[in-house]
Amino acid sequence: MKKTGNNQFLKQYNETMILDLVRINKIISRAELSNITGLSATATGMTITSLIEKGYIHETGIGESKGGRRPMMLELKSEAYYSLGFDIDVDCINMTLIDSTGKIISNDEFKYNETISFENAVEIIENMIEKAILQFSIKTERLLGMGFAVPGMVSSSTQQVVLAPNLGWHNVNFAAQLKKFKDVPSFVENEAMASAICENWIGSCQGYNDFICINIKSGIGAGIFTGGRLYRGASGSAGEVGHISVDENGPKCGCGSYGCLETMSSTNAILSNAKKLVRQGLPSKLNEYENLEDIGIDEIVKAARLGDKVSLDILMESAGYLGIAISNIVNTLNPSKIVLGKEFVKYGDLVLEHIKDIVRSKALKMPASNVEIVISDIGEQVSTLGAAIKPLKALFGK
Amino acid sequence: MKKTGNNQFLKQYNETMILDLVRINKIISRAELSNITGLSATATGMTITSLIEKGYIHETGIGESKGGRRPMMLELKSEAYYSLGFDIDVDCINMTLIDSTGKIISNDEFKYNETISFENAVEIIENMIEKAILQFSIKTERLLGMGFAVPGMVSSSTQQVVLAPNLGWHNVNFAAQLKKFKDVPSFVENEAMASAICENWIGSCQGYNDFICINIKSGIGAGIFTGGRLYRGASGSAGEVGHISVDENGPKCGCGSYGCLETMSSTNAILSNAKKLVRQGLPSKLNEYENLEDIGIDEIVKAARLGDKVSLDILMESAGYLGIAISNIVNTLNPSKIVLGKEFVKYGDLVLEHIKDIVRSKALKMPASNVEIVISDIGEQVSTLGAAIKPLKALFGK
Numbered sequence: 001m002k003k004t005g006n007n008q009f010l011k012q013y014n015e016t017m018i019l020d021l022v023r024i025n026k027i028i029s030r031a032e033l034s035n036i037t038g039l040s041a042t043a044t045g046m047t048i049t050s051l052i053e054k055g056y057i058h059e060t061g062i063g064e065s066k067g068g069r070r071p072m073m074l075e076l077k078s079e080a081y082y083s084l085g086f087d088i089d090v091d092c093i094n095m096t097l098i099d100s101t102g103k104i105i106s107n108d109e110f111k112y113n114e115t116i117s118f119e120n121a122v123e124i125i126e127n128m129i130e131k132a133i134l135q136f137s138i139k140t141e142r143l144l145g146m147g148f149a150v151p152g153m154v155s156s157s158t159q160q161v162v163l164a165p166n167l168g169w170h171n172v173n174f175a176a177q178l179k180k181f182k183d184v185p186s187f188v189e190n191e192a193m194a195s196a197i198c199e200n201w202i203g204s205c206q207g208y209n210d211f212i213c214i215n216i217k218s219g220i221g222a223g224i225f226t227g228g229r230l231y232r233g234a235s236g237s238a239g240e241v242g243h244i245s246v247d248e249n250g251p252k253c254g255c256g257s258y259g260c261l262e263t264m265s266s267t268n269a270i271l272s273n274a275k276k277l278v279r280q281g282l283p284s285k286l287n288e289y290e291n292l293e294d295i296g297i298d299e300i301v302k303a304a305r306l307g308d309k310v311s312l313d314i315l316m317e318s319a320g321y322l323g324i325a326i327s328n329i330v331n332t333l334n335p336s337k338i339v340l341g342k343e344f345v346k347y348g349d350l351v352l353e354h355i356k357d358i359v360r361s362k363a364l365k366m367p368a369s370n371v372e373i374v375i376s377d378i379g380e381q382v383s384t385l386g387a388a389i390k391p392l393k394a395l396f397g398k
Numbered sequence: 399m400k401k402t403g404n405n406q407f408l409k410q411y412n413e414t415m416i417l418d419l420v421r422i423n424k425i426i427s428r429a430e431l432s433n434i435t436g437l438s439a440t441a442t443g444m445t446i447t448s449l450i451e452k453g454y455i456h457e458t459g460i461g462e463s464k465g466g467r468r469p470m471m472l473e474l475k476s477e478a479y480y481s482l483g484f485d486i487d488v489d490c491i492n493m494t495l496i497d498s499t500g501k502i503i504s505n506d507e508f509k510y511n512e513t514i515s516f517e518n519a520v521e522i523i524e525n526m527i528e529k530a531i532l533q534f535s536i537k538t539e540r541l542l543g544m545g546f547a548v549p550g551m552v553s554s555s556t557q558q559v560v561l562a563p564n565l566g567w568h569n570v571n572f573a574a575q576l577k578k579f580k581d582v583p584s585f586v587e588n589e590a591m592a593s594a595i596c597e598n599w600i601g602s603c604q605g606y607n608d609f610i611c612i613n614i615k616s617g618i619g620a621g622i623f624t625g626g627r628l629y630r631g632a633s634g635s636a637g638e639v640g641h642i643s644v645d646e647n648g649p650k651c652g653c654g655s656y657g658c659l660e661t662m663s664s665t666n667a668i669l670s671n672a673k674k675l676v677r678q679g680l681p682s683k684l685n686e687y688e689n690l691e692d693i694g695i696d697e698i699v700k701a702a703r704l705g706d707k708v709s710l711d712i713l714m715e716s717a718g719y720l721g722i723a724i725s726n727i728v729n730t731l732n733p734s735k736i737v738l739g740k741e742f743v744k745y746g747d748l749v750l751e752h753i754k755d756i757v758r759s760k761a762l763k764m765p766a767s768n769v770e771i772v773i774s775d776i777g778e779q780v781s782t783l784g785a786a787i788k789p790l791k792a793l794f795g796k
Contacts, residue, residue: 233765332731
């Protein structure tokens with residue numbers, strides 16, 4: 001019995017290893033897999049047969065010969081296994097359906113105006129899942145899992161949302177509540193950490209060990225990778241860079257402190273700044289909006305792009321404080337890359353050079369010259385995708 | 399031949415594993431070692447015999463019986479193998495000689511007034527080594543290695559000092575220059591990182607995975623552990639928390655920026671503050687010193703302890719800025735412990751509560767309530783000891 005158990009474990013181990021090698025290499029032959037893993041041709045062949053039978057990989061075309069017969073190549077099979085990712089924010093739930101190759105199959109969104117209870121969210125999510133699997137005829141056994149990104153602290157051991165202050169959630173558990181899909185594995189992740197996972201898996205931080213993703217939207221948070229792994233901190237709250245103090249005399253923050261980065265550089269801060277200036281009657285394109293409520297980040301960015309100085313100044317000022325916080329982060333953590341994402345992608349091109357100038361002048365030369373600061377290529381969907389990648393990481397043993 | 403090679407490797411592996419288990423358990427029996435490692439009684443016995451023959455461990459007294467004969471216990475042999483640690487600072491070289499149990503055998507110090515060249519330092523260090531090994535009759539083959547802590551950036555791969563600005567050193571290599579001891583393994587480490595290694599090995603951070611040691615002296619730097627490992631950053635300069643911006647309108651720092659933590663809370667900052675106030679003629683015990691040059695950190699601390707308000711205020715103000723920087727670090731990294739060391743231990747008891755109050759009011763509740771902030775028990779010797787621990791870590795496979 002013990003031997004069988006060990007063989008089962010070994011078989012699973014080999015399958016995961018080879019599956020991940022197919023993913024990383026995108027296209028690879030049996031001989032190359034045997035070479036890399038050190039497994040015999042027979043063991044490699046058996047493992048591959050099992051993976052093909054289960055539908056994870058398939059044969060695709062013929063590769064180049066290295067002397068003998070031209071080998072049959074292998075790659076991940078697309079649209080065979082799926083994963084669902086959800087990003088739950090204060091005003092909407094975003095969903096994405098991807099397959100095991102990381103290809104996006106479908107996106108969905110549910111908006112709301114008032115704070116949503118956990119019970120309501122569960123109902124909405126169950127409906128979104130049902131709609132997606134019906135539309136794409138996905139059997140639940142082909143659903144690798146569901147990931148949930150939330151703006152709060154999660155427990156990586158219990159997969160619970162420990163605290164999401166802006167949602168008003170405290171110790172809630174998706175796995176226990178999504179009763180219609182209780183057999184589908186579920187994963188929960190902080191939204192900034194989910195973004196970092198996404199950038200590392202399919203974004204601009206593939207192959208990077210020490211990088212930081214900073215999400216700028218109504219709040220500001222970061223996902224930190226150290227030594228190739230997501231760093232959660234001692235109790236799971238690492239990355240709260242929105243509460244780095246950037247101006248001792250700045251406005252009071254929701255956290256009780258003063259002049260936190262969030263109070264100066266979040267989109268909420270940008271909006272309230274813009275509205276204040278409009279109220280003061282400063283000459284600006286923003287005065288064209290009769291109702292202050294019609295001014296959102298899109299309107300400010302649009303005005304700035306049309307040459308409106310007030311709007312551009314607002315964005316620049318917010319970026320300046322971001323530059324101060326990033327300088328602190330660069331000095332403390334010496335990352336090789338910092339990716340700025342979420343709503344920042346809407347105006348990042350206008351202010352990125354300003355941020356880089358500040359980091360060059362304020363951070364130490366050595367870490368400042370070793371860090372790339374870039375705008376996320378992925379955009380606002382990054383945490384939704386990161387949530388969907390969580391079940392993929394489990395599949396590929398990562 | 400291949401088999402012999404593998405056996406050699408396995409033998410070495412087992413010896414390192416058992417040696418480290420003896421270290422961790424302090425005192426342990428053969429049966430317990432066999433149980434923990436899963437090695438057979440014969441293999442365990444052979445490994446232990448080899449370790450005893452080499453002088454790393456020895457038998458010591460008789461333990462409690464668990465049914466049969468009372469077992470002979472094993473422990474690390476003290477004063478059998480040695481390690482030397484050096485801390486090279488702008489005004490002195492400190493040395494410590496420890497044995498493989500971590501016991502301090504001897505300390506030495508060499509002071510200088512002017513910047514020291516690398517060649518001079520090498521000469522001084524060779525003399526210090528010769529003196530120590532002569533005094534304690536240590537054969538060089540019993541010297542596990544030499545560690546060097548420097549205030550600068552080091553390369554963990556080449557064991558070079560990449561840049562130590564305050565020493566004026568650039569790309570220097572101890573291993574290549576210590577010609578008299580070229581057969582003794584040498585290790586180089588940033589001084590704050592060496593301190594973190596020391597706190598983790600023998601200090602208050604044993605068993606802690608996510609902690610930060612902040613050294614306060616003429617400058618301020620930190621050693622950061624994430625997930626149980628020293629975090630060096632992308633290019634080895636992680637932990638430069640002395641250049642966290644704590645006051646945008648503060649004085650210019652040596653790094654070119656303004657209001658860095660170092661300009662407000664280093665002992666240099668404390669001293670220049672004190673001298674400024676004495677010059678202004680504020681009523682203070684410090685006025686008793688006829689020559690301003692006679693006022694050092696010890697004099698300020700002594701005056702503060704005797705109730706001198708000016709001196710205490712200076713220390714409190716510096717601690718206040720330290721509190722702001724620590725709040726930023728707590729929010730960003732969510733460590734379980736922060737250890738404040740080096741010259742801070744001289745006055746830490748006077749200001750620690752003030753720092754904790756600031757962190758409680760400025761950092762987020764969750765990470766603030768999960769962090770212990772303590773004064774180092776080890777004191778100023780922490781980086782010298784950390785340097786000496788580097789060769790021990792190699793011995794114990796850590």
